[in-house]
Amino acid sequence: MQFKSLASSVIIAMLGAQLALLLHLPLPWLMGPLLLTAVCRYSGLYLYCPVWCRKAGQWCIGCSLGLYFMPAIVTVLQDTVWLIVAAIAFALWQDWFGSRMLVRFGGVGFKTAWFSSSVGGASEMSTLAERYGAEVDKVASAHSLRVLMVVVSIPFAFQYLGIHGSDASQFTKNTVFDAWGLLALVALTVSSALWFQWRNWINPWVLGPLLAAALLTLNGIHLSAIPPEIQNLSQMFIGWSLGCKFGPDFFKRAPQFLAVVGVCNAIALTASVLVAYALSWVLPVSVPTLILSLAPGGITEMTITAKVLQLGVPIVTTVQVARMVCVLLVTGPLFHWQASGTQQSK
Numbered sequence: 001m002q003f004k005s006l007a008s009s010v011i012i013a014m015l016g017a018q019l020a021l022l023l024h025l026p027l028p029w030l031m032g033p034l035l036l037t038a039v040c041r042y043s044g045l046y047l048y049c050p051v052w053c054r055k056a057g058q059w060c061i062g063c064s065l066g067l068y069f070m071p072a073i074v075t076v077l078q079d080t081v082w083l084i085v086a087a088i089a090f091a092l093w094q095d096w097f098g099s100r101m102l103v104r105f106g107g108v109g110f111k112t113a114w115f116s117s118s119v120g121g122a123s124e125m126s127t128l129a130e131r132y133g134a135e136v137d138k139v140a141s142a143h144s145l146r147v148l149m150v151v152v153s154i155p156f157a158f159q160y161l162g163i164h165g166s167d168a169s170q171f172t173k174n175t176v177f178d179a180w181g182l183l184a185l186v187a188l189t190v191s192s193a194l195w196f197q198w199r200n201w202i203n204p205w206v207l208g209p210l211l212a213a214a215l216l217t218l219n220g221i222h223l224s225a226i227p228p229e230i231q232n233l234s235q236m237f238i239g240w241s242l243g244c245k246f247g248p249d250f251f252k253r254a255p256q257f258l259a260v261v262g263v264c265n266a267i268a269l270t271a272s273v274l275v276a277y278a279l280s281w282v283l284p285v286s287v288p289t290l291i292l293s294l295a296p297g298g299i300t301e302m303t304i305t306a307k308v309l310q311l312g313v314p315i316v317t318t319v320q321v322a323r324m325v326c327v328l329l330v331t332g333p334l335f336h337w338q339a340s341g342t343q344q345s346k
Contacts, residue, residue: 009047012040013240017232026155027308029235030301034151037243044248049241055193057237058205058300063189064226064234065303066213068313071220079284080315084322087294090275091119091323094296095331098264106260108138114335116142116261119268119296120327121203128331138254142261144245149265150297151242155305163288164309181224188212188223202328206300207321235308238300268296285315293319 013033020032041047098117103110111134115125122143129139158164192212196204216223251258276290283290289312292302299320306316 005046005048006050008045009037009049009240009244012036012045012047013236013243016239016243017236026159027151027235027305029232030151030239030304030308031155033236033239034148034243035239037240038148038246041244041246042248042250047244049237049244053237054241055205057234057241058203059190059193059209060226060230060234061238061300061304061307062193062206062209063185063213064231064307065313065317066189066210066215067217067225068317069214069217071218073314074218077314077318080318083279083283083285083290083293083315084319086275086279087319087323088326090272090294091296091327092330092334094119094264094268094271095327095334098261098268101264102257102260106257107254108135108257111135111335112138115139115331117264118327118331119146120324120331121298122147124202124328125331128328132332132335138257140245141250141253141258144242144250145258145261146265146296147242147298147301148246149262150269150295151301151305153269154291154295154297155309158288158305158309163311176222176225177227178224181222182226185213185216185223185226188216202325203299210317210321235304238304242301265296272296285312288312289315292316299324 013036016032016034016036017029018032019036020028025031037047037049095114095117099110099113102108102113102116106113108116111132112129115129115132115134116139118125118128122140125143126136126140130136189209189212193205193208196208201207272294273291276287276294279285279290280287285293288309289306292306292311293316295302297305299317302320303313303317305311306313
């Protein structure tokens with residue numbers, strides 16, 4: 001039974017990718033599997049994505065991102081310090097704003113509202129929510145909906161506006177494929193991922209390979225490029241795993257809560273566009289790259305968008321990673337501070 005479900009899941013994910021290619025959807029290998037799998041899951045069809053598939057997809061994304069970090073990129077990244085500061089401040093504002101909206105209109109307590117609004121990794125936020133006694137299922141649902149809204153809205157908006165590759169000339173990477181070099185690259189980056197996982201560090205299958213590949217590239221060691229077929233397959237894995245989160249009862253479990261989450265996400269997306277336009281006046285970074293850097297999506301999804309659309313991949317990656325690390329470090333202490341302030345005001 002499980003094998004049949006896996007086989008049908010693979011077929012639906014592949015079919016979603018092919019339909020997206022036929023319909024000329026943005027990010028077809030990510031968007032197609034995500035949308036078709038989500039629709040099928042919500043309709044009651046039992047589909048699932050093995051953990052190793054998502055890890056394999058994350059490994060490929062992290063590794064391919066690391067290959068962008070050529071030595072010349074360091075000079076460009078020096079100009080992103082203030083962008084990182086702005087992205088962190090903007091993320092903390094989203095947490096503050098979203099948590100208050102959810103407490104007032106979403107019918108949940110402050111704990112659940114706080115961890116549901118934090119712009120961090122979904123799995124990491126769910127872990128923190130469990131540690132602090134929040135409602136983990138609602139926190140996980142909020143982050144799944146957030147990622148879905150961001151992943152769908154930004155690529156479609158960029159395609160409608162014709163935004164593609166405005167920063168491509170600034171960022172190049174090694175495009176030479178070598179079979180033995182690829183095997184060495186796989187061995188080194190997977191070892192780094194396993195090390196991150198063993199150390200229980202955040203997002204190990206993205207950040208581990210990313211760090212290993214970036215260190216190699218920065219030191220002028222170019223083992224091999226990753227073939228486009230493997231990159232497409234990795235995006236399919238990511239979209240497939242995201243779509244499997246939307247079961248038949250997803251929107252029925254807490255409709256009022258998820259409705260408020262959706263409104264908060266829409267406001268955050270609109271605000272990220274406005275802040276990006278404001279920052280473009282003082283930073284030497286294009287508006288589309290700024291939007292992807294500030295958008296309340298996950299590292300994997302936003303960097304895939306940047307990579308496929310060729311929009312400042314190293315900048316988006318650096319800002320998203322720095323923001324996520326900072327948010328995860330301060331979410332717990334800020335929760336205690338906010339909670340104590342709430343108690344004192346009563």
